[in-house]
Amino acid sequence: DTEVxxxxxxxxxxxxxKKSLKCEQHMGHRAMYWYKQxxxxxxxxxxxxxxxxxxxNESVPSRxxxxxxxxxxxxxxxxxxxxxxSALYLxxxxxxxxxxxxxYTFGSGTRLTVV
Amino acid sequence: KQEVTQIPAALSVPEGENLVxxxxxxxxxxxxxxxxxxxxxxxxxxxxLIQSSQREQTSGRLNASLxxxxxxxxxxxxxxxxxxxxxxxxxxxxxxxxxxxxxGGTRVLVKP
Numbered sequence: 433d434t435e436v437x438x439x440x441x442x443x444x445x446x447x448x449x450k451k452s453l454k455c456e457q458h459m460g461h462r463a464m465y466w467y468k469q470x471x472x473x474x475x476x477x478x479x480x481x482x483x484x485x486x487x488x489n490e491s492v493p494s495r496x497x498x499x500x501x502x503x504x505x506x507x508x509x510x511x512x513x514x515x516x517x518s519a520l521y522l523x524x525x526x527x528x529x530x531x532x533x534x535x536y537t538f539g540s541g542t543r544l545t546v547v
Numbered sequence: 548k549q550e551v552t553q554i555p556a557a558l559s560v561p562e563g564e565n566l567v568x569x570x571x572x573x574x575x576x577x578x579x580x581x582x583x584x585x586x587x588x589x590x591x592x593x594x595x596l597i598q599s600s601q602r603e604q605t606s607g608r609l610n611a612s613l614x615x616x617x618x619x620x621x622x623x624x625x626x627x628x629x630x631x632x633x634x635x636x637x638x639x640x641x642x643x644x645x646x647x648x649x650x651g652g653t654r655v656l657v658k659p
Contacts, residue, residue: 488646537593540589
């Protein structure tokens with residue numbers, strides 16, 4: 433299995449809702465990432481998990497709450513979002529060392545719309 | 548702070564022409580450089596990974612070169628096809644934290 437699977441593919445939520453994005457990989461990668469991408473812009477890093485521990489938080493607002501329950505699964509919990517949080521949310525995984533043989537593998541993303 | 552720049556931002560070529568996409572970065576202390584393809588509204592597909600000790604990587608019609616000392620990488624796509632139309636992103640991986648830094652991307656249109 434060489435894929436990163438993200439669910440759901442599309443999500444529409446109100447500003448008072450609570451929802452979660454899910455990301456799963458079975459490549460044995462011990463580093464997992466959340467990126468946010470706005471239209472016509474490159475992805476922006478949000479969080480990095482290394483060996484199931486949060487190693488980087490790029491000053492993301494607390495309405496985004498990441499969770500890594502095990503080495504294969506990464507969640508992003510959403511609460512009280514704003515319309516400007518509408519974007520494509522991408523999950524990625526990689527080996528955890530500094531020298532990467534295979535690089536990053538990205539999922540197909542969740543298109544989030546906040547109404 | 549690492550900055551990654553891709554020029555041109557957009558490129559339109561007739562089918563069959565070779566594509567040359569450029570990527571430059573300000574901090575040469577990188578471990579890897581990776582090229583991705585992104586179709587509209589989709590995720591990123593990895594094309595090629597070049598480790599810092601390598602000068603180039605090839606896969607089919609794709610060839611990527613890396614010159615760390617000058618802070619440049621070039622992606623060559625030979626004999627372009629309409630199916631090559633997409634946005635191409637380069638990203639560098641710094642020495643610590645496995646943090647990817649992306650360029651702004653080059654939007655490519657290959658006309659039949």
